[in-house]
Amino acid sequence: MKVLLMEDDPVLSDILLDYLNESWDVDYAYDSKEVYVKLESNKYGLFIFDINVAGKSGLELLRELREFNNTTPAIIITAYTDTKHLEEAFEAGAHDYIKKPFELPELKVRIQNTQKLFNIHTKNEIQITPDISFLPEEKTLLKNKIQISLSTKDSAILLYFVRNTQRVISNDELIQNLWDFDHLPSDATIRSHIRTLRELIGKGKISTLRGSGYIYE
Structure with missing residues (x-):
């Protein structure tokens, strides 16, 4: 499965890429502009978007993609702990939500669960x-x-x-x-x-x- 990660924290993005690339093919985008560039030539089985990134937020980007009829499953990453942002994430079209700080195996389990729910090809395509x-x-x-x-x-x-x-x-x-x-x-x-x-x-x-x-x- 090909995954697109949007995260503007360079330390966290490096950690996530090293870890997730062991199981999936992961592309990286710093912000929403780079996401759109990647989408021009790639198809993804899963989005992982941080809310707080430079420019357009992860939630704004996800709402926009849903308006364009992009139904790719999405997991939202955030440092927010309040219920308001949780509700906004699901209203925007997210399928799962994980709060910082989190353990890497927890994110892996959430990705695997999303694959099962949406019957996404599990082979490393x-x-x-x-x-x-x-x-x-x-x-x-x-x-x-x-x-x-x-x-x-x-x-x-x-x-x-x-x-x-x-x-x-x-x-x-x-x-x-x-x-x-x-x-x-x-x-x-x-x-x-x-x-x-x-x-x-x-x-x-x-x-x-x-x-x-x-x-x-």
Whole structure:
């Protein structure tokens, strides 16, 4: 399931991203403007919005999305403890509400419960493009609803790129994280894997920085 988190506290957002990415594919937005940018090219199974963010609040954003007939389940995070904001959250279209400070496992349980209530696909499905999704556990791409099997190494490389978007990744980093010491690949082998992935997901998704490595966008 792909999750969109909106949280403008940099410390809390880092903690949540590290924790939640262990179980789901989580995108991050600092404010409502970034949420709309993400929604242009991604579909999400769940929203997690903080009320108190810069600019438009989480509740204002959720009301707006509901007016546009976006029915994605939503969990609201807030430091407010009063009943008034709880009522406003549900009136705005939230499906659950969690108060700060909270334990990370509590948020995980609430997400899992929301998945059950709405019968959301529980597999770690990652949207690569509007027409291509990636199921890392099954080592499979779904491209225009056609299933394409990936090799173990191609799947591992793609998952590593997805988890490290917009960052230069060198051959050495890939080798260090994805290969055993006894079976180190050549640069040509890595180029071959990258070429295969580009053919499957589009050449523009993985850019080459000559002499430095690759960037997944």
